[in-house]
Amino acid sequence: MAVSPLQATHRSVVLQEARYCDGCGCRLSRYNQESRCSGCARRLPHAPYVPPHVWQSGELQAALFDRDFGRVCLLVRQLAALRQDDVAALTGLSQAFLSMLESDVRRLTNIDKIIQLLDGLGVPSELTGPMLRVSVCVSTS
Template sequence: MSVMTLRTAEALAVPGGVRRCERCGCRLSRYNSARHCSACSRREWGESARLFSVPQHVWESEEVQRFLMERDFGTLCLLIRRLGSLRQEDMARLTGLSQPFLSMLEAGVRKLTNIDKIVRLLDGLEVPLQLTGPMLRASGETPPRCAGPDGLLVRGESSQSNRAK
């Protein structure tokens, strides 16, 4: 056993030999040097994402609007970060995209072409609907296209029954 491993093992030693998560009380893995289990750590990470947001003045910038319309997401992210005083890690927490991916996107090494990732980026940044249009938003935000006069989807009607009306 190396000196480093021995020191880590000594630091984690607990009377009774079982360490527990300080939040939920579940048993911690012997490889987990943190004081929380991975589930509680993920929950904490998700809660901290709510502390960050893109300030409203960022969306009023003509440059931001131009890069959004051009779908230049790398330059857009860089500009949003600069105007909003956000770090790449903050952007990653907001959008669910990884920090290394955002770094490559801003550097122009990667392109954002997957529609699901585009929607995740725009939703996470809470881009105003008037700047994106309904096509680039999560499905729950737009009304159904085939809605009847009462707003409900028309289902199960054949073309013959539609002609008879």
């Protein structure tokens, strides 16, 4: 199949104009006039964190009391303006798992994962009780 000169010219122009994101290196859309992809443009300039005022929410405290960790994640994200990726970075749990947890497709039953979630989010121990927190024992011997 022969390629017309117009198609060849168009193809070389497209290849010459390829631009890549300054943040992650992915190829940018020809419609994107920015130097970063939309994912990198949305990222917070600082590391994600959960502000202290989030834990004052009565609805969040009730979800913690009920051990409804999917609801906890959703409320924390809404109150702290975080994305699932941000919560994943904080907790070490995958974004896909967090999505299933929030939509009640999966339940969090492994005590190690529960502790990982609570510690990653920085839940105050007075809201969870000593059973769900890692305690550091100091030996006096």
